[in-house]
Amino acid sequence: MSEAVETSYGALKVMESGEFAGWRFWEGDPFETRSGPFFYRREEDGTYVSAFRAEARHMNGGGTLHGGCLMTFADFALFAIATDALNGDHAVTLNLSGDFLGAVQPGALVEARGEVTRGGGKTIFVRGLVTGDGQPALSFTGIIRRLSKR
Numbered sequence: 001m002s003e004a005v006e007t008s009y010g011a012l013k014v015m016e017s018g019e020f021a022g023w024r025f026w027e028g029d030p031f032e033t034r035s036g037p038f039f040y041r042r043e044e045d046g047t048y049v050s051a052f053r054a055e056a057r058h059m060n061g062g063g064t065l066h067g068g069c070l071m072t073f074a075d076f077a078l079f080a081i082a083t084d085a086l087n088g089d090h091a092v093t094l095n096l097s098g099d100f101l102g103a104v105q106p107g108a109l110v111e112a113r114g115e116v117t118r119g120g121g122k123t124i125f126v127r128g129l130v131t132g133d134g135q136p137a138l139s140f141t142g143i144i145r146r147l148s149k150r
Contacts, residue, residue, distance in 0.1 A: 104132030
């Protein structure tokens with residue numbers, strides 16, 4: 001059985017096997033489930049990395065990773081990067097901006113890393129970089145709004 005933390009908006013689980021064994025993922029977000037799956041983990045230096053493997057279903061008509069998939073993954077990564085700043089609180093994306101830097105091929109390991117540039121209050125600012133097999137694919141910035149506890 002996998003470790004799970006239940007919330008009102010899904011369950012944070014740990015992958016038990018395969019390439020992403022030990023990585024966390026959200027179960028219960030229908031869009032992310034169809035788009036991903038996307039995973040994240042804490043690195044030894046305390047930062048977070050998000051990742052997924054680019055599959056044929058993630059590609060556009062030109063045979064490279066669809067820009068919408070990159071942006072969806074960046075949105076997922078915002079929250080992974082801001083895990084500590086969020087401290088378990090529910091939040092929503094207020095803004096997400098991206099600049100496409102390069103194509104990602106099928107089979108590539110897609111990763112996102114970044115930093116919180118301002119946090120601590122209700123509004124958290126994040127910036128990051130998505131790579132495909134280590135090559136820059138998307139730089140992004142985002143603003144997350146912490147929701148009031150109900």
